[in-house]
Amino acid sequence: MPTQPRFAPLAALLLLGLTAPAGAQDKGSVNPRPLPPLADPDAPSTPAKELFGRAATPAPGPAHPYGSYAKGCFSGGEALPVDGATWQVMRLSRNRMWGTPHLVDFIERLAAKAPKVGWTGLLVGDMSQPRGGPMLTGHASHQLGLDADVWLTPMPSHRMSRAEREETSATDMVRGDRLDIDPRVWTPEHLRLIRLTAQQPEVARIFVNAAIKKALCREAGGDRGWLTKVRPMYGHNYHYHIRLACPDGAGECGDQAPPPAGDGCGEELAYWFSDAVLHPKPPKVKPKPRPPMTMAALPAACRSVLKTR
Numbered sequence: 001m002p003t004q005p006r007f008a009p010l011a012a013l014l015l016l017g018l019t020a021p022a023g024a025q026d027k028g029s030v031n032p033r034p035l036p037p038l039a040d041p042d043a044p045s046t047p048a049k050e051l052f053g054r055a056a057t058p059a060p061g062p063a064h065p066y067g068s069y070a071k072g073c074f075s076g077g078e079a080l081p082v083d084g085a086t087w088q089v090m091r092l093s094r095n096r097m098w099g100t101p102h103l104v105d106f107i108e109r110l111a112a113k114a115p116k117v118g119w120t121g122l123l124v125g126d127m128s129q130p131r132g133g134p135m136l137t138g139h140a141s142h143q144l145g146l147d148a149d150v151w152l153t154p155m156p157s158h159r160m161s162r163a164e165r166e167e168t169s170a171t172d173m174v175r176g177d178r179l180d181i182d183p184r185v186w187t188p189e190h191l192r193l194i195r196l197t198a199q200q201p202e203v204a205r206i207f208v209n210a211a212i213k214k215a216l217c218r219e220a221g222g223d224r225g226w227l228t229k230v231r232p233m234y235g236h237n238y239h240y241h242i243r244l245a246c247p248d249g250a251g252e253c254g255d256q257a258p259p260p261a262g263d264g265c266g267e268e269l270a271y272w273f274s275d276a277v278l279h280p281k282p283p284k285v286k287p288k289p290r291p292p293m294t295m296a297a298l299p300a301a302c303r304s305v306l307k308t309r
């Protein structure tokens, strides 16, 4: 993956493909309609998201991520169990509770630690599709089985029903003017949970809304090393995004360049509150939508990941 220029939220936006916010708040259905079969799935022009979006089960075989966060797939996927003592998976209809065993183990361990920082438990949003790859809606990353969204809403004390998991809304943590967090919903435990996550050695990056990063910068106190991993991003006002580094020995997994040193609380953060970012002028000529990614853009191994039964 190319190195991200220092002040490049737009490049970062393209990288994550967040044309629309990832949508933890989008409701699901207990009875999702199955996707119609494709007329010609093997045509080279078939968008890869149409193929991976129809893969309902993991690719058998040893766990292996192939490619990069926004152009990749994985074999040997595991589902995070929908319930644990300190986590619950949301929006089950999306079937995005999959990841490499490395990610699944990580989420389970993080969830176990959450109560120690005063967070009742994790509401887990989108991870990956069973075989990863691009998705029909939402994110452009989350393809490698190493990304997970966690809601910024603490887990309730009861086991949520299927319907509640589809219909409950996440909490918007950002104030209407987008310049800061909403103090009516932001708590010290939010900082503690994000800090706990950033302090885990497996974590490469965390994405949050710039207003949330601003609050973290203000409230972090003297221990600031963990802030390096917490990167401002569009959206991410309902959930935070955890990105793990490639696990040891995953030879065909492409890490992203490490984030720039420092806490990222200075000039870089200020840029996100500039007029150009907060109130971008609409382009004079509407840019042509980029054609969707096809299998040719993904590592060759992803063809077998897709086909293996």
Ligand SMILES: [Zn+2]
Pocket: 022, 139, 142, 147, 148, 149, 240, 241, 242
């Ligand atoms: Zn995400």
